Amino acid sequence: MVQVTPLLLILGMVLVAPGYSAKKCVLTGRWMNELGSNMTIMPVNGKGEFWGFYHTAVTATTNKIQVSLLRGSQHRPNQQRHPTFGFTVKWSFSDSVTVFTGQCFVDEKGNEILKTMWLLRSHVDNIKDDWKATRVGTNVFTRLRPRQECSWEQGDSQASDDDDDSASCSFCSADCCFQ
Amino acid sequence: MVQVTPLLLILGMVLVAPGYSAKKCVLTGRWMNELGSNMTIMPVNGKGEFWGFYHTAVTATTNKIQVSLLRGSQHRPNQQRHPTFGFTVKWSFSDSVTVFTGQCFVDEKGNEILKTMWLLRSHVDNIKDDWKATRVGTNVFTRLRPRQECSWEQGDSQASDDDDDSASCSFCSADCCFQ
Amino acid sequence: MVQVTPLLLILGMVLVAPGYSAKKCVLTGRWMNELGSNMTIMPVNGKGEFWGFYHTAVTATTNKIQVSLLRGSQHRPNQQRHPTFGFTVKWSFSDSVTVFTGQCFVDEKGNEILKTMWLLRSHVDNIKDDWKATRVGTNVFTRLRPRQECSWEQGDSQASDDDDDSASCSFCSADCCFQ
Amino acid sequence: MVQVTPLLLILGMVLVAPGYSAKKCVLTGRWMNELGSNMTIMPVNGKGEFWGFYHTAVTATTNKIQVSLLRGSQHRPNQQRHPTFGFTVKWSFSDSVTVFTGQCFVDEKGNEILKTMWLLRSHVDNIKDDWKATRVGTNVFTRLRPRQECSWEQGDSQASDDDDDSASCSFCSADCCFQ
Numbered sequence: 001m002v003q004v005t006p007l008l009l010i011l012g013m014v015l016v017a018p019g020y021s022a023k024k025c026v027l028t029g030r031w032m033n034e035l036g037s038n039m040t041i042m043p044v045n046g047k048g049e050f051w052g053f054y055h056t057a058v059t060a061t062t063n064k065i066q067v068s069l070l071r072g073s074q075h076r077p078n079q080q081r082h083p084t085f086g087f088t089v090k091w092s093f094s095d096s097v098t099v100f101t102g103q104c105f106v107d108e109k110g111n112e113i114l115k116t117m118w119l120l121r122s123h124v125d126n127i128k129d130d131w132k133a134t135r136v137g138t139n140v141f142t143r144l145r146p147r148q149e150c151s152w153e154q155g156d157s158q159a160s161d162d163d164d165d166s167a168s169c170s171f172c173s174a175d176c177c178f179q
Numbered sequence: 180m181v182q183v184t185p186l187l188l189i190l191g192m193v194l195v196a197p198g199y200s201a202k203k204c205v206l207t208g209r210w211m212n213e214l215g216s217n218m219t220i221m222p223v224n225g226k227g228e229f230w231g232f233y234h235t236a237v238t239a240t241t242n243k244i245q246v247s248l249l250r251g252s253q254h255r256p257n258q259q260r261h262p263t264f265g266f267t268v269k270w271s272f273s274d275s276v277t278v279f280t281g282q283c284f285v286d287e288k289g290n291e292i293l294k295t296m297w298l299l300r301s302h303v304d305n306i307k308d309d310w311k312a313t314r315v316g317t318n319v320f321t322r323l324r325p326r327q328e329c330s331w332e333q334g335d336s337q338a339s340d341d342d343d344d345s346a347s348c349s350f351c352s353a354d355c356c357f358q
Numbered sequence: 359m360v361q362v363t364p365l366l367l368i369l370g371m372v373l374v375a376p377g378y379s380a381k382k383c384v385l386t387g388r389w390m391n392e393l394g395s396n397m398t399i400m401p402v403n404g405k406g407e408f409w410g411f412y413h414t415a416v417t418a419t420t421n422k423i424q425v426s427l428l429r430g431s432q433h434r435p436n437q438q439r440h441p442t443f444g445f446t447v448k449w450s451f452s453d454s455v456t457v458f459t460g461q462c463f464v465d466e467k468g469n470e471i472l473k474t475m476w477l478l479r480s481h482v483d484n485i486k487d488d489w490k491a492t493r494v495g496t497n498v499f500t501r502l503r504p505r506q507e508c509s510w511e512q513g514d515s516q517a518s519d520d521d522d523d524s525a526s527c528s529f530c531s532a533d534c535c536f537q
Numbered sequence: 538m539v540q541v542t543p544l545l546l547i548l549g550m551v552l553v554a555p556g557y558s559a560k561k562c563v564l565t566g567r568w569m570n571e572l573g574s575n576m577t578i579m580p581v582n583g584k585g586e587f588w589g590f591y592h593t594a595v596t597a598t599t600n601k602i603q604v605s606l607l608r609g610s611q612h613r614p615n616q617q618r619h620p621t622f623g624f625t626v627k628w629s630f631s632d633s634v635t636v637f638t639g640q641c642f643v644d645e646k647g648n649e650i651l652k653t654m655w656l657l658r659s660h661v662d663n664i665k666d667d668w669k670a671t672r673v674g675t676n677v678f679t680r681l682r683p684r685q686e687c688s689w690e691q692g693d694s695q696a697s698d699d700d701d702d703s704a705s706c707s708f709c710s711a712d713c714c715f716q
Contacts (some may be wrong), residue, residue, distance in 0.1 A: 001259065006240045018185070032186070035668060041308075042337040043306065044231070046180065048269065049250065050312045056670060058665075058669070060669045069252075071228065071246075071248070071250060071251065071252055071267075072250065072267045072399045073250055073267055073269045073270075073276075074276075075269060075276065075302070076273055078227045080302075081342070082273060082302070082303075082304075083274075083298050083302075084274060084276045084301070084302050085267075085276060086267035086268075086269070086276040086277070087267060087278075088251045088264075088265035088266060088267060088280070089254055089265075090227065090252045090254060090265070095254055095259065095262075095263060097253075097254065097264060097265040097277035097280050098265070098280070099265040099266075099298070101276050101278040101299075101300040101313070103302065103303065103309065103312065105306040105309070107306070110335040113306070115306065115309045117298055117300070117313045117494065117495070118298075119278070119296055119298060119673070120280075120298075120669070121263050121280040121281060121282065121296070123259075123261070123262075123263050123264065123282065124261075124282065125261075127284040127286070127294065128282070128595075129293070130282065130294045131572060131595060131674050132595070132597045132657070132672055132674070133209065133282065134280070134296045134672060134673055134674060135669055135671060135672050135673070136315070136475065136494060136656070136670060136671055136672070136673040137475070137496070137668050137669070138495070158205065158294070169222060175328060177323075215487060237486075237490070296674070297671065298494070299490070307416075310393060310416060310495050311416070311418045311478070311493055311495070313493060313494055314490055314492060314493050314494070314497060315477070315492055315493070315494040315654065315673060316489050316490070316492065316654070316675070317674070318487060319677045357491045362686075388624070393639065403611075406627065407592050407608065425611075427691050429586065429608060429609065429625075429704045430608065430612055430625045431606075431608055431625055431627045432627075432634075433627060433632055433660070438632065438660075439630075440660070440661075441660075441664075442632060442633060442634045442658050442659070442660050443625075443634060444626075444627070444634040444635070444658065445625060445626035445636075446608075446609045446610055446622075446623035446624060446625060446636070446638070447623075448585065448610045448611075448612060448623070451614055453617065453620075454621060454622060455610075455611075455612065455621045455622060455638050456623070456638070457623040457625070457638040458627070458636065459635070459636040459637035459656045459657075459658040459671070460658060461658065461660065461661065461670065462669065463664040464666070465622070465664070471664070473667045475658070475663065475671045476656075477636070477638045477654055477655075477656060478638075479621050479623065479638040479639060479640065479654070480621070481617075481619070481620075481640065482619075482640065483619075484603070485642040485644070485650070487651065488640065488642070488652045490686065491640065492638070515693055526643040526707040
């Protein structure tokens with residue numbers, strides 16, 4: 001027994017270390033924030049440029065929400081572990097624009113998190129109303145992953161082997177499963 | 180003489196009116212803000228997407244300033260007179276990112292003005308410092324135009340015919356001449 | 359015994375219901391945010407004015423943190439259930455100032471929550487540096503309550519009857535116990 | 538002639554130096570911003586605390602504008618030349634609150650200027666709408682002074698001796714005269 005413990009420890013380090021300690025945050029993938037809005041960022045190119053889709057769960061207008069395009073860039077995708085980034089969402093269902101900026105962090109459990117702040121710019125008809133056209137706020141995004149990935153990761157303790165349950169869960173973030 | 184004046188007036192209205200009253204603000208071109216920072220926005224495509232160069236006059240770091248790339252989008256370039264827009268500047272001389280959002284207005288004299296707000300996101304090493312990573316502010320940009328254009332526009336009263344003077348003025352905005 | 363239970367239930371409803379369903383949020387008391395900063399707001403007067411103490415857990419300077427004074431006001435303390443408010447913290451250990459503004463909400467469980475945004479203004483020596491002097495962010499505060507109060511409220515399921523444990527818990531918020 | 542010049546220079550320094558080079562910015566007095574909003578700040582006490590009146594020229598609501606109370610504090614009124622400050626305006630004609638923070642500068646001509654940023658918090662009925670409740674912006678205030686004061690200061694070149702003109706000018710800032 002005494003001999004087995006260090007072996008397990010080393011084995012554990014070999015398996016875990018590459019995944020966690022050196023894990024770099026890349027924006028590509030599917031993300032959800034605390035309001036239920038989600039976005040899909042397409043593969044980031046070598047210059048750090050990307051585009052994708054933003055599906056907001058909330059709106060400051062009365063218009064019907066539609067998926068909108070986002071475009072932006074991040075710092076040095078291959079060099080930085082916790083890159084800063086920025087992107088613009090041009091709302092397809094209104095004349096407004098939102099810009100997000102933030103930094104991608106990997107927490108101690110290896111979960112990625114996007115800490116962002118945003119400015120929502122509304123269209124005004126007259127420059128005299130410019131003063132009231134900008135809202136400000138924060139959003140925290142966690143990564144959504146395909147069901148099979150997080151079932152594997154969460155293990156038996158959290159994920160059910162029940163086929164009915166798994167079938168109804170399409171994506172999972174660090175904390176929960178989305179249908 | 181009496182007959183010529185109304186004719187000139189009508190001719191002037193025909194030439195000037197389409198330029199001013201229906202003038203649409205397009206972001207393409209060269210702009211300068213109140214801090215002396217300037218940017219060049221390349222032709223905006225049909226989807227409202229654009230890229231360009233940002234040359235800041237100020238920095239929150241001690242690094243040497245270098246020209247940086249900007250990418251963004253504006254609403255409906257052919258439909259809106261005063262479109263909202265957003266863009267990201269990935270600073271080439273630091274790990275920071277700035278996002279700008281605003282609206283392009285045409286004032287009563289036909290001068291274009293970009294009223295913007297921005298968030299400057301600094302890179303932090305630890306998520307515990309995330310709270311202090313975002314600065315906020317405003318910038319107002321006016322269009323820079325080649326010398327010959329504004330000499331023509333400003334007329335004799337403001338522009339000098341003195342060759343030495345004109346030669347030293349490379350760009351002009353609504354208010355002044357930049358060398 | 360059978361007869362006592364409904365009586366206790368009704369008594370409980372009478373006592374608890376007015377507290378929750380019509381509960382008005384007043385700022386007076388002790389609050390803690392997600393960064394571990396806490397503040398004590400003294401009794402709000404009839405005009406909605408208040409003062410208190412702010413003990414930040416974080417600083418953008420290298421100075422030793424000290425308790426600082428706060429002053430502000432809230433809307434109609436006796437009329438609104440979810441009043442908006444604002445206050446200024448003049449940092450005693452630096453030349454900076456922070457202003458907070460937000461709204462006090464009572465959630466469905468009767469827990470009070472302060473959703474705030476803030477601007478942190480640093481002192482700059484020259485007006486040319488004014489552009490970079492303002493940081494922006496959010497904070498969420500929950501109420502800290504004396505130990506005996508939350509032991510009573512949380513009941514047996516969450517609070518331990520172990521005397522040693524209770525003794526080490528001085529304040530509790532909606533979620534946890536602070537020592 | 539040669540002897541007179543240094544004398545005039547010294548005389549000028551004696552007269553100008555106390556007024557300009559050592560001028561400390563104190564918030565007490567009447568101020569106006571670029572939107573035409575004005576505020577009166579009552580004498581700042583020894584702790585840097587103050588209150589006053591804010592008369593906004595603009596509103597994000599449809600309510601009739603009324604004078605509102607402001608309360609705040611500034612850093613070390615007797616020690617700092619360019620103190621930072623913050624204050625809260627509780628709007629008397631709506632459920633909103635605005636917090637301002639900024640710094641008072643004295644420019645090279647001895648004119649005081651308040652560079653501020655603000656957050657305007659609107660009341661929302663449900664915590665789900667909290668995300669869109671905060672607007673952000675900037676304001677620049679210059680001091681309004683009684684007519685006789687600025688007539689004296691501006692001298693003959695700018696101020697007219699014409700009685701009709703002076704009579705119609707009640708307050709003046711660095712740039713202009715308000716009626």
